[in-house]
Amino acid sequence: MQKKILIAIDGPAASGKSTTAKLLAKKLNYSYLDTGAMYRAITLKFLEQKIDLENLKKWKKILETTEVFLDYSNGNLEVWLDKVNVTSKIRTPEINNSISEVASMAFVREKMVALQQEIGKNGGWVIDGRDIGTVVFPKAEVKIFMVASVEVRAKRRQKDYENSGLSIPFEQVVSEIKKRDEIDSNREVSPLKQAKDAIVFDTSDLSIEEQVEFLYKKILEKI
Ligand code: DC
Numbered sequence: 001m002q003k004k005i006l007i008a009i010d011g012p013a014a015s016g017k018s019t020t021a022k023l024l025a026k027k028l029n030y031s032y033l034d035t036g037a038m039y040r041a042i043t044l045k046f047l048e049q050k051i052d053l054e055n056l057k058k059w060k061k062i063l064e065t066t067e068v069f070l071d072y073s074n075g076n077l078e079v080w081l082d083k084v085n086v087t088s089k090i091r092t093p094e095i096n097n098s099i100s101e102v103a104s105m106a107f108v109r110e111k112m113v114a115l116q117q118e119i120g121k122n123g124g125w126v127i128d129g130r131d132i133g134t135v136v137f138p139k140a141e142v143k144i145f146m147v148a149s150v151e152v153r154a155k156r157r158q159k160d161y162e163n164s165g166l167s168i169p170f171e172q173v174v175s176e177i178k179k180r181d182e183i184d185s186n187r188e189v190s191p192l193k194q195a196k197d198a199i200v201f202d203t204s205d206l207s208i209e210e211q212v213e214f215l216y217k218k219i220l221e222k223i
Helices: 017-028 035-049 056-064 093-103 106-120 132-136 150-163 170-186 208-222
Strands: 006-010 031-034 068-071 078-081 125-129 142-147 199-202
Touching: 006 017, 006 132, 017 031, 017 125, 017 208, 031 035, 031 106, 035 056, 035 068, 035 078, 035 093, 035 106, 035 125, 056 106, 093 106, 093 170, 106 125, 106 132, 125 132, 132 142, 142 208, 150 170, 199 208
Parallel strands: 006 125, 006 142, 031 125, 142 199
Antiparallel strands: 068 078
16 A cells, blocks of 8 residues: 655745645545634634734633634635634635734644644645645645735736636736735745755646646655
């Protein structure tokens, strides 16, 4: 039997990580973990509570009793926050505008990272995020750092919004992505950073099928 390894896929917002990771996991018969969805769910909770984001003491307390659960059992990701299905509520411009701030809080990352390490500890997972190859699984057998131009990423994100019924001007999406790149890359705790041993993969001119095929071949070399 083939050894089940861990595949870490990091990269900036809308670089194609999650679509590629999901298809890749399917092709390998692995499980897929979307760590961004976990931070999105926590951000939703923080926004719904309407407490000032500066009030860290209060947040720490709230986080202790917050439950995030990702369910892929029917083939699509369902995100549950405190037993409520929040799958469609976590991909809105409001969440995108506040998430970088929430994801830079050390105590939030501590809880999420521990959960992710527990989930992936036996291998057989494709995990995407910002710090998977650097912090969560620095010993992952395969590390991919996915990049694409801001314009290409903004077009993809705009299409995602359209698919969920939201019409957002292109310039607004570009500035949202630039702002997130800036915060994600410069935050103090676990910034978005390419692991030294990661394969840098530019997806600007590739289709999803080409991306999956390229990575699949790379991974087969490893297992
Ligand atoms: O992958 P995504 O766009 O759904 O991620 C949303 C945000 O969550 C992103 O702006 C940064 C944060 N994030 C993070 O800090 N660490 C991760 N491992 C995954 C996401």
